[in-house]
Amino acid sequence: MISTVTVNWADVGPILPELLLISIGVLLIGLDLFSPRQRQILPWLTVVGCLTALAMIMGSRPSISFGGMFLTDGFSVFFKSICLVGVILTTLMSEHFRRIIAMPQGEYYSLLVFSAVGMLIMASAGDLMVLYLGLELMALPVYALVGLHKKENRTSEAAIKYFLMGGFASALLLFGMSLVYGLTGTTDIGRIGELINSLHLTNNPALLAALSLLLAGFCFKVAVAPFHLWTPDVYEGAPTVVTAFMSVGPKVAGFAIFSRVLFFGLPQLHDHWGPVLAVLALLTMAVGNITALCQQSLKRMLAYSAIAHAGYALLGLLAGTTEGISATMTYLFIYMFMNMGAFAILMLLATPGQPHESIEDCKGLAARSPIAAALMLVFLFSLTGIPPTAGFIGKFYLLKAAFAAGYTMTVVGAVLFSAISAYFYLRVVRYMYMTDPQQNSTLQYSPGMIVALGLCLIGVVGLGLFPGSLLDWAARALL
Amino acid sequence: MSIPLLSTLIFFPVLGGLSLLVVPRQQTATIRLMALLISLIELVLCLPVVLLFDKTTYLMQFREHLPWIKALNINYSLGIDGISILFLLLTGLIIVLSILVSWESITTKVQEFFVALLLLEGMMMGVFCATDFFLFYIFWEAMLIPMFLIIGVWGGPNRIYATVKFFLYTLVGSLLMLVGIILLYFKGGQTFDIIKLAGQAYPLKLQLLLFWAFFAAFAVKVPMWPVHTWLPDAHTEAPAAGSVILAGVLIKMGAYGFLRFSLPILPDATQQMLLPMLILSVIAIVYGAIICLAQTDLKRLIAYSSVSHMGFVTLGLFALNQHGLEGGILQMINHGIVTGALFLAIGMVYERTHTREIAAYGGLASIMPIFSGFFLLFTLAAVGLPGTNGFIGEFLILLGGFERLPWTAVVAASGLILGAWYMLWLYQRIFFNGVKEGMRDLVELNLREILTLVPMALLIIWIGLYPNALLSFLHVSVSHLLDQVNGIGLAGMALPIQP
Numbered sequence: 008m009i010s011t012v013t014v015n016w017a018d019v020g021p022i023l024p025e026l027l028l029i030s031i032g033v034l035l036i037g038l039d040l041f042s043p044r045q046r047q048i049l050p051w052l053t054v055v056g057c058l059t060a061l062a063m064i065m066g067s068r069p070s071i072s073f074g075g076m077f078l079t080d081g082f083s084v085f086f087k088s089i090c091l092v093g094v095i096l097t098t099l100m101s102e103h104f105r106r107i108i109a110m111p112q113g114e115y116y117s118l119l120v121f122s123a124v125g126m127l128i129m130a131s132a133g134d135l136m137v138l139y140l141g142l143e144l145m146a147l148p149v150y151a152l153v154g155l156h157k158k159e160n161r162t163s164e165a166a167i168k169y170f171l172m173g174g175f176a177s178a179l180l181l182f183g184m185s186l187v188y189g190l191t192g193t194t195d196i197g198r199i200g201e202l203i204n205s206l207h208l209t210n211n212p213a214l215l216a217a218l219s220l221l222l223a224g225f226c227f228k229v230a231v232a233p234f235h236l237w238t239p240d241v242y243e244g245a246p247t248v249v250t251a252f253m254s255v256g257p258k259v260a261g262f263a264i265f266s267r268v269l270f271f272g273l274p275q276l277h278d279h280w281g282p283v284l285a286v287l288a289l290l291t292m293a294v295g296n297i298t299a300l301c302q303q304s305l306k307r308m309l310a311y312s313a314i315a316h317a318g319y320a321l322l323g324l325l326a327g328t329t330e331g332i333s334a335t336m337t338y339l340f341i342y343m344f345m346n347m348g349a350f351a352i353l354m355l356l357a358t359p360g361q362p363h364e365s366i367e368d369c370k371g372l373a374a375r376s377p378i379a380a381a382l383m384l385v386f387l388f389s390l391t392g393i394p395p396t397a398g399f400i401g402k403f404y405l406l407k408a409a410f411a412a413g414y415t416m417t418v419v420g421a422v423l424f425s426a427i428s429a430y431f432y433l434r435v436v437r438y439m440y441m442t443d444p445q446q447n448s449t450l451q452y453s454p455g456m457i458v459a460l461g462l463c464l465i466g467v468v469g470l471g472l473f474p475g476s477l478l479d480w481a482a483r484a485l486l
Numbered sequence: 487m488s489i490p491l492l493s494t495l496i497f498f499p500v501l502g503g504l505s506l507l508v509v510p511r512q513q514t515a516t517i518r519l520m521a522l523l524i525s526l527i528e529l530v531l532c533l534p535v536v537l538l539f540d541k542t543t544y545l546m547q548f549r550e551h552l553p554w555i556k557a558l559n560i561n562y563s564l565g566i567d568g569i570s571i572l573f574l575l576l577t578g579l580i581i582v583l584s585i586l587v588s589w590e591s592i593t594t595k596v597q598e599f600f601v602a603l604l605l606l607e608g609m610m611m612g613v614f615c616a617t618d619f620f621l622f623y624i625f626w627e628a629m630l631i632p633m634f635l636i637i638g639v640w641g642g643p644n645r646i647y648a649t650v651k652f653f654l655y656t657l658v659g660s661l662l663m664l665v666g667i668i669l670l671y672f673k674g675g676q677t678f679d680i681i682k683l684a685g686q687a688y689p690l691k692l693q694l695l696l697f698w699a700f701f702a703a704f705a706v707k708v709p710m711w712p713v714h715t716w717l718p719d720a721h722t723e724a725p726a727a728g729s730v731i732l733a734g735v736l737i738k739m740g741a742y743g744f745l746r747f748s749l750p751i752l753p754d755a756t757q758q759m760l761l762p763m764l765i766l767s768v769i770a771i772v773y774g775a776i777i778c779l780a781q782t783d784l785k786r787l788i789a790y791s792s793v794s795h796m797g798f799v800t801l802g803l804f805a806l807n808q809h810g811l812e813g814g815i816l817q818m819i820n821h822g823i824v825t826g827a828l829f830l831a832i833g834m835v836y837e838r839t840h841t842r843e844i845a846a847y848g849g850l851a852s853i854m855p856i857f858s859g860f861f862l863l864f865t866l867a868a869v870g871l872p873g874t875n876g877f878i879g880e881f882l883i884l885l886g887g888f889e890r891l892p893w894t895a896v897v898a899a900s901g902l903i904l905g906a907w908y909m910l911w912l913y914q915r916i917f918f919n920g921v922k923e924g925m926r927d928l929v930e931l932n933l934r935e936i937l938t939l940v941p942m943a944l945l946i947i948w949i950g951l952y953p954n955a956l957l958s959f960l961h962v963s964v965s966h967l968l969d970q971v972n973g974i975g976l977a978g979m980a981l982p983i984q985p
Binding site: 400406411429430441 | 554598631654662664671
């Protein structure tokens, strides 16, 4: 198929947002290099670029370009929106965080933007090759972002670990894809399904081997147990703002390709991947929630919580229904706000030279800064899934979808694990509200941080009270 | 309906509570006064609901209906019937009194405390008004957040343990109910409307499954034996206002849940599970009472007496006859008033002595005569002396229990004897027996405190002498509920809801 593609200018329209972001990325480096005095505008330029791209994507019409390799459909628009909002939130927080840890500004923002381009391509991929391309374009800048704070040892360790593990996962994925290609002779995700039917490959052992490899690769990328082992160390080692980004952006994009391949490409194999994912989802929730119980570092606790939330998000995907996918999409959208919000408070606690990442550092936060404590309270209750926050709506929708698909015991398990999770989220609330502060310094807010926190709060409370339009959007996206 | 009365009841305290945030945090006097004013207005707002309430119909009244989440067929729908209306009043009253009792005892984070209290009031009103199961769940769970903070931030020395235990117990129960709600949603025609859900016949096996799922949430909240262990801790450690709300309203919600959901939606399962429920109730009555005899902590004793008294309530509910049900509901209100009053009184004396050890008290009758007078009345009401409200409720429950299964009433009646024992013994140890060291300088109740206790005292006597004032609200709704449980009401339930 690749040989049949000639430059068709009509194909360029749909990828304009990606092209815009690439030019912004280049511009960021250029500005940093030639106009170092204006560095403080870099985050705002990134935000404006992402907003423009977001507007273009929201306004785009459904299309199939490059011979089916690049899809612009409701599904991709939804995922792209999450990714871009995630990048915007990250950028706003970075504007604050650069006061805590000095990282090279130009490189930082342009890597972020390039990674965003990778995510957008992942969301739009209609072909395994494009999918892989997007994945690597997303992943490579993130490897660099993790290690960007060169002076700290654990950052370098995290970067190396992430790079090796990520490379390994990519290899698994590629192996799976090559098997699929070998069996069906195509890399077009839409066509794979048809060919599996017409060639009667549903129970073909090689295809099942390919499926396992693909699953392993995807699970690595979205940090699903037992492929999650890299996550806590990398999340803990990376600069907090990068951790916040990683726990949302790459994970959401990973879910985009995960759903694209399984739900659109291999729906016939749902009997195989559904139960496997059910077990993995339960395992992930168990590992994430139970291990989080005994963490002393808030950052590491949030890392395990991010693992557990990948388990919840799987609930929709494993249902293998339209409703399930839209539940996963809804959940990821909500998860972005609450998780980013919690990480934002963690960043507020940090001071130059002192990361303040332990749960103990939350002691008496309500007395030191009532607003930050109240916000953290909202985010933590949302992560627990207590109404009227958005976290509850998201979780409810997931449970309902998995229930409708017949995974009753998985739902019961998910519910019990989310009760367990209450304990460690509440532990932070306890420290914030029910103990006396150890230090009396007040927190410093920067404009970017205020905007980011405001957005997260609106997301968590607003979507909790009025989730209707989000649910409609997620359902419409799959029509 | 021109004015959405029920929505006003729910959102007035919420908005009022949030408006407190505008006041500078140092101006605690203003904050207290505003909070009191808001809660008083809220209580007054309950009046039109009571006055306009039509006692001759079992249909939901003051209905409000707005689509909320269309994709899942979730509606913002409210309505009250004879069963729920009394709880609105009780909630309104209890909150006013708990604000009064916190006047001087809450000295830290005053602003946050009253905001949490008023938010809690809004959520509790919502629980009693919701006629959409999903909406009910939202209020039911949202209530946990302010309560968690009230116990955990302003409670006693062991507050953190108590509040986490409270939160986790309730959460696990509620989440199991959530699974039940989702199951019911699919089996009941993709709706959360409790009137539509109740108008259908479900297979027995499904009903039993759902019954236990709901049981998990409601039994923890009541609390029924053996899932009651969070209550003594929470009661003991909570600040006075928290204990009053817990005893007055919060634990009534479990029994209310049985009435609103388990009985009408799952009639066959209810009939099947009658015996286990009655046995659990009787165990709670006797067990709670015996444990009371061994308590050395004042608040803990009252907490265990709540377990015993709530056993009476569930005994009445699961007697499944007019007497039992009416007695059970009336006893919920009575218990809210009496135990609420006891916790108010204990809060007042604790403020002076800072000890909850019964052994530290003695001879208060000669030092605080007015206080001992009030306490005596509350004690007698808790014991169920004729002429107080406690007697009416317990008598009806025993009557109902006797009609259902005579031996339950016999065993339950022994709980009354034990009740008289531990309460009167408690009274003797605190108020008589010679003045203990350190009790000599206690100050008599001030005007604010007397005003806090007077409404409770009046209610105790008024309901004791003229129970029909409350029972008249119940008759029609309860007999309709009985029809539903006995399978007669199915046709009637399918009636369209009045606009």
